[in-house]
Amino acid sequence: EGEYFRYQELAEEIPATLRHWCSHSVVEVTFEDRTGNEEFAPPEVINEEFKVDGECLQKVEHQGTEIVLAYSERPIYGFYNRGLTLALTDIGENVLERWQDRFEFIAFKIKSRYLEHTLARDSVVRDEQYEKAMELLEEAANGPLLEALIEEIEELAGAESWSVNQYDRYGHLMRFLANEPMEAIIEHADRPILRCVNGAPLSLNDAWARVCEDGHLLLDHEATPLSEMLGDQDIPVLMGAMRRQAGSFGQFRAISKFLIRGLSRLASGTARGAFWGVVHRFKKFVADDESSSIPRRIQDALMTPQSVYIPLAVDEEMGEQTEALVRDARKLLDEAKVGFGRIATAVVTADEGDAPFFVIAPKLGPLMARPEKSVSQTRRWLSEHGLPVSSPEEVNEKRRQRMEVAVNREHPQFEMIASIYKSDPAMGAYFLARGLLLSKDHMLETDSSLLKASLPDAASRFHVAKDS
Secondary structure, three states: HHHHHHHHHHHHHHHHHHHHOOOOOOOOOOOOOOOOOOOOOOEOOOOOOOOOEEEEEEEEEEEEEEEEEOOOOOOOOEEEOOOEEEEEEEOOHHOOOHOOOOOOOEEEEEEOOOOOOOOOOOOOOHHHHHHHHHHHHHHHHHHHHHHHHHHHHHHHHOOOOOOOOHHHHHHHHHHHHOOOOHHHHHHHHOOOOOOOOOOOOHHHHHOOOOHHHHHOOEEEOOOHHHHHHHHOOOOOOOEOOOOOOOOOOOHHHHHHHHHHHHHHHHHOHHHHHHHHHHHHHHHHHHHHOOOHHHHHHHHHHHHHHHHHHEEEEOOOOHHHHHHHHHHHHHHHHHOOOOOOEEEEEEEEOOOOOOOEEEEEOOOOOOEEOHHHHHHHHHHHHHHHHHOOOOOOOHHHHHHHHEEEEEEEEEOOOHHHHHHHHOOOOHHHHHHHHHOOOOOOOOOOHHHHHHHHHHHHHHHHHHHHHOOO
């Protein structure tokens, strides 16, 4: 009885062992268990198709060498000579040496008559032939495999509409692309492999152009009324998620990783990127500060639409008291020589709980940038109108002289100022004028001018206290 059970164990172990060592043999290998085979079933064929499981499977042949490789989150690595297994493992450090990172998400099998097993017959010999084999594998990964991945992503990005499966597959494939070597990807920088939430495709070069023009690049994991408004104004919102975001759309965080790596590579070849690099090296030398590196700059430039833009409804008419308050505040700003082109009130049409007190733009409209995000737009607008941009002080002065302001009349600060204005118009007007200067530069030097124009007595006391 014991021998019978041992026989049963062997009947299971032998074909498994044969599959490990001989599944890709150049000659046919079979196994037959004749016990109880009254129906004369044919022998079990051990040979299997030479392939690996994964995405974008590719087969590459060279003289004396055959390669199969595919993207996989759990890759295996196989080396064969005349189809006999030299090494087969899912642990990269056992067989990949310096290529371990390159094939972290790429499964492969390579069959070559030039490869040899070790004396212990437990691995592949790391010699010149091994080096040549790994170079052929890397060449196949950077060539046909990467091309197949980009081609499928490009097809998905350009699809007219997406099903749920296409949505998931795009994020899945982008996770592989985000880990590919950038020196290989950058050759495809003009391929429209990025997709906007409105369905429009975009290339990596296009994305870099938006960063240069706007100072930021917008990402969201789904279309929203705000992204539709941005699309109508030709402001792209890429399908993606910030690296710190989680949830069911977490697979799209790989897109931000891809953008940081890709845009950093493009930036490094520009004057802007060179400047960032110099600043980074200087800060690191004096303070070990990593915040100014090119990748960090790019990461900071990736933003959600909600963090940059606000949909507004600008009031066509203001109430009598509100109009008086705005008029008095504007008069103070003009007398202090920090006036704006226009000041109006508005309401936020899609408040997410952090609507600002006011927004600034070249022209008021239904979609405006938050104050802290509008500096690059200001610089571009000044340039388009032939106004030189140099120091921050000059930018701020020209911005206020030319820019238009929408004050959020539902903001608690405005409601407080309006209440003060009822009982003390001069103080209310001063608070509104002062509030409109509280952006990045607080322009504290204007306080004396504003006080002198609005509250002469208080200004006099201010000067006395200051002098004393």
